[in-house]
Amino acid sequence: MIERNHLEIVREVDRSGSLTAAADALCLTQSALSHAMKKLEQQLGTPVWVREGRKLRPTQSGLYLLSLANRLLPQFEHAEELVGQIARGQRGSLRIGMECHPCYQWLLKVVGPYLEEWPGVDVDVKQRFQFGGIGALFGYDIDVLVTPDPLHRKGLVYEPVFDYEQVLVVPSDHPLASRPWAEPSDLESETLITYPVDAERLDIYTRFLVPAHSSPARHKTIETTDIMLQMVAAGRGVSALPRWLVEEYAHQMPISPVRLGREGIDKQIFLGLRERDVDVAYLQSFMEMARETTWGLI
The missing domain is CATH 1.10.10.10 (Winged helix-like DNA-binding domain superfamily/Winged helix DNA-binding domain)
Structure with a gap:
């Protein structure tokens, strides 16, 4: 049939x-x-x-x-x-799915040493999935999912890689740059620049603005981190990104990180994979190298 x-x-x-x-x-x-x-x-x-x-x-x-x-x-x-x-004596392929836009800079620091240690493993990075990150894992389109928001399902395993703080990014001469933290109401007159992700999955909305019943004057989406931060540096808006990433770029352009609220917003990056693949040696090695690479980011 x-x-x-x-x-x-x-x-x-x-x-x-x-x-x-x-x-x-x-x-x-x-x-x-x-x-x-x-x-x-x-x-x-x-x-x-x-x-x-x-x-x-x-x-x-x-x-x-x-x-x-x-x-x-x-x-x-x-x-x-x-x-x-296996028949050719090769070790396999590692297809990495990204649900964390700013994590590309971190991933580059992992992939270089990984390729040297595992010359028989081909590495590919994918961002767009037909059925979302979890669907891509179950559909065998990817082998590892990098995500700050794990959705736990039977058959999947998530390993925390590192902790980070989500901060507001403003121009260095912005009034908020000298403040210890920003309040939700401070963004009501601002243009908020984010990655093209649904607002329900953006912490700046779900954990900062929405609980306070606040919203920015305008919401603009940009796909690339470099352009996003250049827009912020030029005074065209503010954004929300990991503190380690902002501090790294602050050496190159006039931007400053500001805590989101008095307590701040703490996050974690997770690596998700299929439960049946947990014992695959080259996947285990990637997880270990990913955790080791994070110390310079915290």
Whole structure:
């Protein structure tokens, strides 16, 4: 009935948009591809696509098969990759998912020494996930998730890596720069610059502004840390970032960290991985090196 090649065809047609392009990508003739899918449709008793002009639109059955392909094929590919690496005497691959935008600078300090110690491990970093960070772990799109907000699920393990303080970042000549801490009301006249993350997942909102029923005059999102801090230094707004990161950049540009509230906002960075992978040697080594690298950041 449903075979792996059917799922590969469904996924590739969705990616490329046509049977011809999908056949080319899969190194098949269009005739062979069409024959395989026609046979499947006959067996299932339902069409997978309907044609609308020159385009193919997936039916309800087609959408289900596409969802199945997106879940199962990465696991097949991951299994084949690992078995092939074992056969070739290689150690594996480490795909790191990032849910912590400012952690890239920290990650760079970990990856360099890690690559030297594990020359047989390929490292890749991913930020965008089709089903979110947890979905990427369960779907075998990534092997380790770097996150400040772990969502605990059965089958996943989270290890704390280091503690840090979330602070407000202001220009060095800003009135708040000389204050011991900032109050939520201080931001009501400010432009708040954040990463493009939902407000419900931003501590500056959930742990500072919302409890005080406050909001900034304007909220602007920027993807890159460098541009964000340059905007702050130019007086175009304020932001909220880890203190260690702000202090590192403060040597290069006129910015200052300010505590968020009298008590401040304490956070932790976690590394999440699948429970079944806990004993993998090169993953264990990455966790250990990650913890050792944090001492210069605290």
